[in-house]
Amino acid sequence: MSDRSGFGLFLLGMLCLALLAALFPMSFHTSTFRPEWVCLIVTYALLYRPEYMGIGRAWVVGLVQDILEGAVWGAHAIALAFLAYICILSYRRLRSYPLYQQCAWVFILVGVHQIFVNWIQGLAGYDAPSRIILVSSITSALVWPMVVLLLRRIEWRYRL
Amino acid sequence: MLLGVMAFIIGILYVHTNLLNPVKGKGEALSSAVHWVVDIPNRISHWADQRFASKSDLLEENEALRTELLIHKRKVQRMAALSAENTRLRQLLNSADTLEDRVLIAELIGVSPDPMKHSVILNRGSNEGVYPGQPVVDAQGLVGQVVSVTASTSKVLLISDASQAIPVQLVRNGTRFVVEGRGSLFELYLRHVAVTMDIKEGDELVTSGLGQRFPVGYPVARVERIQYDPGRPFATVIASPMAELNKNRHVLLVFDKRHTVTQ
Numbered sequence: 001m002s003d004r005s006g007f008g009l010f011l012l013g014m015l016c017l018a019l020l021a022a023l024f025p026m027s028f029h030t031s032t033f034r035p036e037w038v039c040l041i042v043t044y045a046l047l048y049r050p051e052y053m054g055i056g057r058a059w060v061v062g063l064v065q066d067i068l069e070g071a072v073w074g075a076h077a078i079a080l081a082f083l084a085y086i087c088i089l090s091y092r093r094l095r096s097y098p099l100y101q102q103c104a105w106v107f108i109l110v111g112v113h114q115i116f117v118n119w120i121q122g123l124a125g126y127d128a129p130s131r132i133i134l135v136s137s138i139t140s141a142l143v144w145p146m147v148v149l150l151l152r153r154i155e156w157r158y159r160l
Numbered sequence: 161m162l163l164g165v166m167a168f169i170i171g172i173l174y175v176h177t178n179l180l181n182p183v184k185g186k187g188e189a190l191s192s193a194v195h196w197v198v199d200i201p202n203r204i205s206h207w208a209d210q211r212f213a214s215k216s217d218l219l220e221e222n223e224a225l226r227t228e229l230l231i232h233k234r235k236v237q238r239m240a241a242l243s244a245e246n247t248r249l250r251q252l253l254n255s256a257d258t259l260e261d262r263v264l265i266a267e268l269i270g271v272s273p274d275p276m277k278h279s280v281i282l283n284r285g286s287n288e289g290v291y292p293g294q295p296v297v298d299a300q301g302l303v304g305q306v307v308s309v310t311a312s313t314s315k316v317l318l319i320s321d322a323s324q325a326i327p328v329q330l331v332r333n334g335t336r337f338v339v340e341g342r343g344s345l346f347e348l349y350l351r352h353v354a355v356t357m358d359i360k361e362g363d364e365l366v367t368s369g370l371g372q373r374f375p376v377g378y379p380v381a382r383v384e385r386i387q388y389d390p391g392r393p394f395a396t397v398i399a400s401p402m403a404e405l406n407k408n409r410h411v412l413l414v415f416d417k418r419h420t421v422t423q
Contacts (some may be wrong), residue, residue, distance in 0.1 A: 023198045025271040027406050028345055031276045059163045063170075067187040069273050070315070071182065074171035075246050081163045120171040122278070124341075128276045143312050 007160040011052055014151070016091050019068055032132050037139040038065050039113050040147050042080055043106065046087035047095045048152070057085035072124045079116035083109055096149060099145045107141035171175060192313035195270030195281050245325070261375055262415040268408070269313065276343050278321035283390055285312040285415060293373055295414045301379035301402030302326070302367060303411050319380065320345050328370035328380050333358060336368055339381060346383050347406070350397035355388055357395070365399060365407050375416055
């Protein structure tokens with residue numbers, strides 16, 4: 001990630017923070033509501049700075065998340081790679097949408113991500129009921145505007 | 161596409177083979193280190209809670225603990241006599257002696273981020289002699305078993321995890337069952353309970369020690385509801401775990417004599 005603006009470094013930092021947030025210990029009940037932070041940051045990079053994030057990098061990020069979470073290895077990798085593929089096909093259209101419409105799209109994207117994760121986890125017998133997939137997709141969609149506004153603000157402020 | 165297939169293949173290898181085992185250990189070590197870092201805010205708030213407790217609160221707590229200690233001391237006095245009597249009777253019956261188990265206190269430093277996977281990470285590892293398969297209990301009952309160990313941490317699979325099943329026994333009449341987790345913290349399921357079985361709501365279940373994994377006699381769960389469906393050969397029996405699976409911060413690792421001898 002050799003660049004003048006330093007966005008690469010910023011993105012790396014945000015991804016680390018997202019991984020920590022994804023691991024932060026909560027009770028099993030509250031962690032049902034946990035937004036998929038890593039997925040949101042990767043989506044943000046894919047939509048607004050696609051030159052920094054691709055299928056390969058998303059895959060690596062997913063694998064790191066699997067290893068840290070102790071999930072079945074490959075679950076988040078396959079999900080984020082697929083998410084990256086959809087986003088690369090459609091980022092031009094997606095980023096021109098107003099925020100509320102983006103939220104609806106993020107709901108779908110995170111939902112697809114969750115279905116893939118659930119599929120691989122299901123191989124090990126940990127298939128979640130659809131309620132859990134829905135709830136975390138909804139909370140992810142709800143925090144999406146916050147993520148976008150905050151990251152855009154920081155980018156503009158420091159000219160990243 | 162290729163990456164997707166690769167991820168899928170890794171997933172299959174992870175679940176169905178043990179080719180990845182050496183790498184898995186490295187991953188665990190890394191994961192537990194990060195869990196330790198993530199737990200720092202919780203530790204700070206815990207520390208602050210202890211530091212900034214008011215004097216009257218402390219005195220009150222002290223008083224309550226003293227009372228509790230007194231009650232327990234009285235119970236222990238009777239226990240000593242009873243266990244001596246038990247040993248004598250066992251000798252009369254020529255049966256093997258049950259030995260006292262050695263325990264080690266451990267603290268939770270991480271919780272699985274996936275709500276479906278019920279596992280926690282403890283701050284004790286192989287340096288302290290923790291081994292895979294070791295039973296873990298709290299003050300109320302059985303919590304789970306150790307599934308993997310690094311040098312200074314260990315991962316515990318809770319009894320409520322979907323892949324966990326425990327051989328148990330009804331305290332009231334000694335009937336043996338297998339109780340299994342279904343990924344819910346407050347519900348365990350009893351397998352293959354015939355409709356004619358003598359089982360009631362409120363019955364207590366303890367480990368039977370039959371799986372050679374958990375020691376005999378630790379409380380596991382209490383029967384919560386029984387549903388008889390005429391169309392099915394078995395009754396649906398739901399039990400609630402005794403251990404406070406979602407609240408406890410300190411747990412006990414039990415060292416089984418049998419295991420330490422074979423090691």
